[in-house]
Amino acid sequence: MYKLFLTLRYLRKRRIAYFAIAAVLLCTAMVLIVMSVMGGFLDQLKFKARGLLGDIIVDNKSYSGFPLYEEFIADIAQWPEIQIATPVLYSFGLLRFQDTAQTHTVRVVGVRLEEVYEVNAFKHGLYYEKYYPGTTTLAEQQQPVIGVDLNAEPIELKDNKGEVIGRGARPLLPPPYEAALQKSWAAGVRDDETPPTEWTEICRDANIPIIVGEHEVDPLHPPALTGDPWPGLIIGRDIIAKRLADGTYKRYSMYPRGCIVTLTMIPTTGGGSVDTPIKQPFRYADDSRTGIYEIDSQHVYCDFALLQKLLHMDQAERVDPESGAVVGTVPARCSQIQIKIHESVGGRPVNVKAVAQRLQEHYLSYATNPRFKLSIGDTQLVEYVEAMTWEESQSHIIAPVEKERQLVTILFAIISLVAAVLVLCILYMIVLQKTRDIGIIKAIGGSSGGVALIFISYGAAVGIVGSTLGTVLGYYFVRYINPFQDWLTRVNPAWQVWDRSVYSFDEIPHTVRGHDMIAVIVAAIAASTLGSLLAAWRAGAMQPVEALRHE
Amino acid sequence: MSSSLLVAQGVQKTYVMGRVQLRVLRGCDLRVAPGEFVAIMGKSGSGKSTLLHILGALDVPQAGQVLFHDEPVFAPPGRRRFATSALDVLYGYERRRIRYRRFAFGFVFQFYHLLPELNVLENVLLARMVGASTFVWSRQRARARADTLAVLGHMGLAERLRHRPAELSGGERQRVAIARALVHKPQILFADEPTGNLDAAAGAELMSLIKGLHAEGQTIVMVTHDPTVAGQADRILRLEEGQLRQV
Ligand SMILES: Nc1ncnc2c1ncn2[C@@H]1O[C@H](COP(=O)(O)OP(=O)(O)OP(=O)(O)O)[C@@H](O)[C@H]1O
Ligand SMILES: [Mg+2]
Numbered sequence: 001m002y003k004l005f006l007t008l009r010y011l012r013k014r015r016i017a018y019f020a021i022a023a024v025l026l027c028t029a030m031v032l033i034v035m036s037v038m039g040g041f042l043d044q045l046k047f048k049a050r051g052l053l054g055d056i057i058v059d060n061k062s063y064s065g066f067p068l069y070e071e072f073i074a075d076i077a078q079w080p081e082i083q084i085a086t087p088v089l090y091s092f093g094l095l096r097f098q099d100t101a102q103t104h105t106v107r108v109v110g111v112r113l114e115e116v117y118e119v120n121a122f123k124h125g126l127y128y129e130k131y132y133p134g135t136t137t138l139a140e141q142q143q144p145v146i147g148v149d150l151n152a153e154p155i156e157l158k159d160n161k162g163e164v165i166g167r168g169a170r171p172l173l174p175p176p177y178e179a180a181l182q183k184s185w186a187a188g189v190r191d192d193e194t195p196p197t198e199w200t201e202i203c204r205d206a207n208i209p210i211i212v213g214e215h216e217v218d219p220l221h222p223p224a225l226t227g228d229p230w231p232g233l234i235i236g237r238d239i240i241a242k243r244l245a246d247g248t249y250k251r252y253s254m255y256p257r258g259c260i261v262t263l264t265m266i267p268t269t270g271g272g273s274v275d276t277p278i279k280q281p282f283r284y285a286d287d288s289r290t291g292i293y294e295i296d297s298q299h300v301y302c303d304f305a306l307l308q309k310l311l312h313m314d315q316a317e318r319v320d321p322e323s324g325a326v327v328g329t330v331p332a333r334c335s336q337i338q339i340k341i342h343e344s345v346g347g348r349p350v351n352v353k354a355v356a357q358r359l360q361e362h363y364l365s366y367a368t369n370p371r372f373k374l375s376i377g378d379t380q381l382v383e384y385v386e387a388m389t390w391e392e393s394q395s396h397i398i399a400p401v402e403k404e405r406q407l408v409t410i411l412f413a414i415i416s417l418v419a420a421v422l423v424l425c426i427l428y429m430i431v432l433q434k435t436r437d438i439g440i441i442k443a444i445g446g447s448s449g450g451v452a453l454i455f456i457s458y459g460a461a462v463g464i465v466g467s468t469l470g471t472v473l474g475y476y477f478v479r480y481i482n483p484f485q486d487w488l489t490r491v492n493p494a495w496q497v498w499d500r501s502v503y504s505f506d507e508i509p510h511t512v513r514g515h516d517m518i519a520v521i522v523a524a525i526a527a528s529t530l531g532s533l534l535a536a537w538r539a540g541a542m543q544p545v546e547a548l549r550h551e
Numbered sequence: 552m553s554s555s556l557l558v559a560q561g562v563q564k565t566y567v568m569g570r571v572q573l574r575v576l577r578g579c580d581l582r583v584a585p586g587e588f589v590a591i592m593g594k595s596g597s598g599k600s601t602l603l604h605i606l607g608a609l610d611v612p613q614a615g616q617v618l619f620h621d622e623p624v625f626a627p628p629g630r631r632r633f634a635t636s637a638l639d640v641l642y643g644y645e646r647r648r649i650r651y652r653r654f655a656f657g658f659v660f661q662f663y664h665l666l667p668e669l670n671v672l673e674n675v676l677l678a679r680m681v682g683a684s685t686f687v688w689s690r691q692r693a694r695a696r697a698d699t700l701a702v703l704g705h706m707g708l709a710e711r712l713r714h715r716p717a718e719l720s721g722g723e724r725q726r727v728a729i730a731r732a733l734v735h736k737p738q739i740l741f742a743d744e745p746t747g748n749l750d751a752a753a754g755a756e757l758m759s760l761i762k763g764l765h766a767e768g769q770t771i772v773m774v775t776h777d778p779t780v781a782g783q784a785d786r787i788l789r790l791e792e793g794q795l796r797q798v
Contacts, residue, residue, distance in 0.1 A: 002677055002680035002681050004685075005673075005677075005680065006677075009668050009669065010668065013668045436664070437666050437667075437668075439664075440664045440665075440666060441666075441677075441681070442652075443609055443652065443658055443660075443664070444652060444653070444658070444677065444678045444681055444731065445649055445650075445652040445653030445654075445678070445681040445682055446649075446681050447649050448645075450681070543610070544609045544610075545604050545609050545610040548609075548660065548664060
């Protein structure tokens with residue numbers, strides 16, 4: 001009983017204990033912050049990779065791609081584990097916005113949009129599709145131009161004080177777009193990811209659904225679809241819009257929806273050599289954000305079949321170069337197959353790794369399958385195909401981060417030993433200072449164990465108080481780490497710690513996981529209790545008379 | 552003779568400091584009967600405090616034995632080296648000595664020795680707490696508090712309960728120390744020069760308190776170098792050249 005009583009008393013009366021608590025506090029906060037940020041980084045990396053790719057990826061890592069994907073997809077569609085599989089093409093190109101000198105080198109991705117929607121989370125990253133559901137397409141399309149509804153009641157135009165300054169015709173989108181907007185508006189979908197513009201203000205004041213995004217406007221005519229039809233292109237958001245400090249994106253009126261962009265690409269021939277460059281106009285159909293900066297600043301997406309044709313990777317006649325006679329067919333090729341599998345079949349969870357293994361075996365069997373008359377070159381392309389789970393395909397990114405996180409956590413834990421040593425020093429000091437008191441306690445009947453326990457519980461109390469406060473500090477620091485970094489950057493741009501182009505994500509991970517908190521608290525309490533052992537031992541081993549004679 | 556409460560037989564204590572051996576106690580014999588008031592006198596540095604610490608089970612002699620109720624307080628000389636080994640602490644003589652300190656002996660030190668962080672009440676109460684486990688304490692608490700208040704009242708400190716030792720005079724501090732020594736109703740009260748740091752008036756006041764305790768039947772062993780103080784005891788012993796002599 002007296003142990004607890006004295007522990008609490010010493011904790012309150014010894015100002016020096018606050019230093020020990022502060023040390024434990026800082027170390028706990030530090031370790032928690034590091035664990036949370038690195039752990040969150042890793043989680044996001046995994047989550048985003050999966051959202052980007054699907055469960056299993058079949059790939060041969062060759063710019064020339066690989067053939068027989070259609071046959072493969074048709075075969076595995078029979079497998080019960082397979083939900084859907086879709087081919088993807090990758091290429092490089094030069095992107096140019098019409099009427100500007102802006103060019104970007106981009107990675108061109110050919111996708112079957114409807115299938116990709118199912119395989120991964122691509123759809124959730126689209127902008128216009130969210131507010132105009134069903135209008136984003138990679139097929140040929142014209143530009144939607146906002147016009148005016150000459151039959152409807154004019155709407156009031158207000159200035160920024162809310163005063164009515166005039167009346168104007170009601171703005172209106174071309175029918176399919178207007179219908180889609182009405183639909184999402186009715187469903188309660190509101191744009192909170194774009195800063196408000198003049199348009200949004202006008203719509204809000206007039207109490208009509210807010211027109212989202214940038215559009216061509218013709219205030220004198222009814223809405224229309226204008227211009228030559230060109231295939232649609234989905235553009236990485238960081239290419240076409242500017243990210244603001246608060247994480248929202250600002251789009252430009254010079255890049256309205258449906259504006260013309262041109263892609264210049266260099267196809268390779270079947271033999272792998274470079275062909276003459278091709279140039280293809282597209283219309284800006286939508287923009288996509290995956291949250292991974294490298295992708296959002298470099299990828300554009302167009303229709304799979306179109307890209308295949310442009311790159312000469314579609315099925316073609318095989319011509320004998322000497323005689324000029326047709327000697328067979330060159331099979332169509334793709335760069336990758338993304339596959340989504342069912343989580344369970346017949347109530348049993350699916351082993352993704354095993355499925356990947358079987359997929360690979362199945363594909364490799366094509367190389368020797370007499371059903372396909374493959375040329376030597378095509379056989380080689382088939383033989384290099386691999387099927388990987390999304391984790392394996394990203395392991396070159398994930399594994400180092402995982403190791404890094406372990407390393408940094410261990411390093412910081414070692415640094416935290418400093419806190420334990422500090423607790424040791426401070427407690428040892430208190431024991432020395434309190435030698436006479438220890439003698440008194442022993443003289444009136446305190447046992448060695450009891451006296452030792454006073455200091456052990458003192459250490460534990462320092463650990464409990466310090467780690468609790470430290471966890472609170474760490475938690476709030478991580479929670480508000482992004483505003484904090486923004487503020488730092490505003491004070492001095494050189495203090496920007498988190499660079500999107502370096503760390504892929506535009507935000508510092510800011511979630512603290514419960515088990516991390518518990519682990520850190522337990523470790524801190526254990527460390528400070530451990531730190532108190534030596535002092536406790538010394539206090540317990542003191543002889544009452546010697547302690548009493550101590551000056 | 553079974554009428555003795557405390558018996559010391561040939562107690563020896565030697566301090567070794569490097570080459571120098573200081574033979575402070577060279578075979579002290581003493582018998583204290585129940586209810587007796589014994590005073591020990593001697594020059595400064597003659598070893599009075601050392602002897603009292605050994606009698607009060609605070610220190611361990613190299614040779615000789617102390618019997619309390621005919622029960623040895625120290626291990627047989629051959630094992631004394633291990634006097635404070637872990638086993639001894641758990642089961643042996645050290646455990647027994649802790650029990651004596653908690654329940655049988657009360658000790659008043661030459662220099663008060665109060666805990667500066669605790670107030671008067673807590674300082675005294677602590678002597679009761681030390682002997683009780685959490686469970687026992689939860690049941691004894693009220694009684695311990697009542698006993699403490701009674702003892703402090705007896706010492707004339709009822710008004711000073713919340714004061715810290717630093718806020719008290721020397722005489723008051725010494726009375727707190729006596730209260731602490733008495734709060735568990737010890738069978739023997741050891742007092743090491745209780746009046747040594749007090750002026751004549753405070754000393755006389757304290758002595759009348761001690762006399763009162765003695766009159767109530769308290770066994771007292773007191774060290775002093777003041778003849779008038781010693782004169783109040785039933786019996787005076789003199790510590791000279793490491794041995795006790797009857798005066
Ligand atoms: N731990 C120790 N180590 C070495 N010498 C000691 C130790 N304790 C006491 N002494 C010595 O033993 C002798 C007796 O000390 P003690 O305190 O018992 O004397 P005392 O009779 O109580 O003196 P005083 O009247 O001044 O209180 C002194 O000379 C002291 O220096
Ligand atoms: Mg002395």
